[in-house]
Amino acid sequence: MSNNIVIAIDGYSSCGKSTLAKALAQKLHFIYIDSGAMYRAVTLYFLRERVNLHDNNAIAQALKNIHLNFNSRDYQSHITLNDEEVSEEIRQMPVSDNVSAVAAIKEVRHEMVRQQQRMGRSKNIVMDGRDIGTTVFPDAQLKIFMTADPKVRAERRYKELSLKNPGITLEDVFENIAHRDYQDTTREESPLVRAKDAIILDNTNLSPDEQLQFALDKLSDLLEP
Numbered sequence: 001m002s003n004n005i006v007i008a009i010d011g012y013s014s015c016g017k018s019t020l021a022k023a024l025a026q027k028l029h030f031i032y033i034d035s036g037a038m039y040r041a042v043t044l045y046f047l048r049e050r051v052n053l054h055d056n057n058a059i060a061q062a063l064k065n066i067h068l069n070f071n072s073r074d075y076q077s078h079i080t081l082n083d084e085e086v087s088e089e090i091r092q093m094p095v096s097d098n099v100s101a102v103a104a105i106k107e108v109r110h111e112m113v114r115q116q117q118r119m120g121r122s123k124n125i126v127m128d129g130r131d132i133g134t135t136v137f138p139d140a141q142l143k144i145f146m147t148a149d150p151k152v153r154a155e156r157r158y159k160e161l162s163l164k165n166p167g168i169t170l171e172d173v174f175e176n177i178a179h180r181d182y183q184d185t186t187r188e189e190s191p192l193v194r195a196k197d198a199i200i201l202d203n204t205n206l207s208p209d210e211q212l213q214f215a216l217d218k219l220s221d222l223l224e225p
Contacts, residue, residue, distance in 0.1 A: 005030070007126040007219065008133035010192070011146030013180045014153040016203055016211065017128035020146070022077065023212045025126040028219075032077045033119050035129030035136070036099075038068055038112050040090035041081045043102040047094060053101060063111050070119075093165060096176055100183035103130070109189050130184055133195035142219050143198035152204050153177055 007024060009017050018034055025032035042063075046053070051062045069080045078087045089095070102108055109131075116136050120127065127136065133143035154174040161168050184192040194200065199218055203211050 004120070005124045005142075006120055006137045006140040007142045007144070007215075008137050008140035008195075008198075009126065009128040009144045009146060010130055010133050010194070010198065011128075011144075011201075012148070012153065012192070013177055013184070014157040015146040015148050016156070016208070017146050019208055020144075020201075020211050020215060021126045021128040023208065024215055027212065027216065028124070028126070030124040030126050031119075033070060033116065033125055033127040034077055034079065035112065035116055035127055035132060037077075037079045037087070037090060038115070039103040039108070039129075040095050040099050041068055041079055041086055042066055042108055042112070043095050043099045044086055044090050045081060046102055047098060053105065056107065059105060059107050063107060066111075068115065091161075091164075093161070093168065093172075093176070096180075100180045100187075104183060104187035104189060106189045109135075113190075130192045131190040133198050134193060135190045138195070142215075142222055143195050144201050144215060144218070145194040145198040146201045146203060148202060148204045150174070150177060150181075 007030070009021050011017050018036065021034070022032050024030065045066050046062060049062060052058050067082050071078050071080070078085060079090070080086065113136050116127065119125065120137060129136070133140055133145070151174070154170060154177050157177065158168070158170045158173045161173060201211065201214060206214070
């Protein structure tokens with residue numbers, strides 16, 4: 001592994017992984033790579049092109065036509081899908097309802113892991129997702145596994161989504177999170193599991209600032225000579 005520092009943040013959906021990862025990257029002046037956004041962008045492309053998830057040839061061909069990139073603007077990370085800004089669209093419910101199924105496809109995961117490893121090869125990065133500490137960067141210097149009470153996670157996600165989706169209900173969000181948890185933890189390809197050396201962060205009762213300090217303290221402990 002190169003001398004660059006990799007911070008891997010894994011965990012369940014709607015646990016605030018991205019919030020913590022972005023804050024860490026900004027504080028440390030690292031590059032933030034949102035792996036979840038990458039899978040969401042692939043899902044958006046598949047939905048638009050009506051790709052059959054059971055057709056391996058169609059999936060392989062679609063992946064050849066997907067070009068993802070990140071750029072920073074206003075201290076935020078934005079993702080483009082074939083040069084189109086899709087940061088907002090990938091957070092809508094149609095993508096949320098299908099992303100776990102798409103992310104479970106072996107060919108999709110292999111392609112995304114390849115792109116993620118390329119991004120982290122020569123930079124100090126913070127990356128969040130489901131299998132960063134286990135599959136993408138098993139040698140990451142700091143691994144954090146995030147969790148929180150499912151009801152709290154649903155309430156947080158509902159507050160976020162209801163602003164742009166007035167018709168959505170808390171029950172819809174709770175069911176979506178439960179379904180994604182099941183798919184993420186039971187899929188055959190790179191299921192969501194805690195790496196043996198990952199530090200558990202249960203943020204049910206923690207503020208974003210408290211979570212950030214927790215991570216900074218753990219990184220400091222690891223880097224001390």
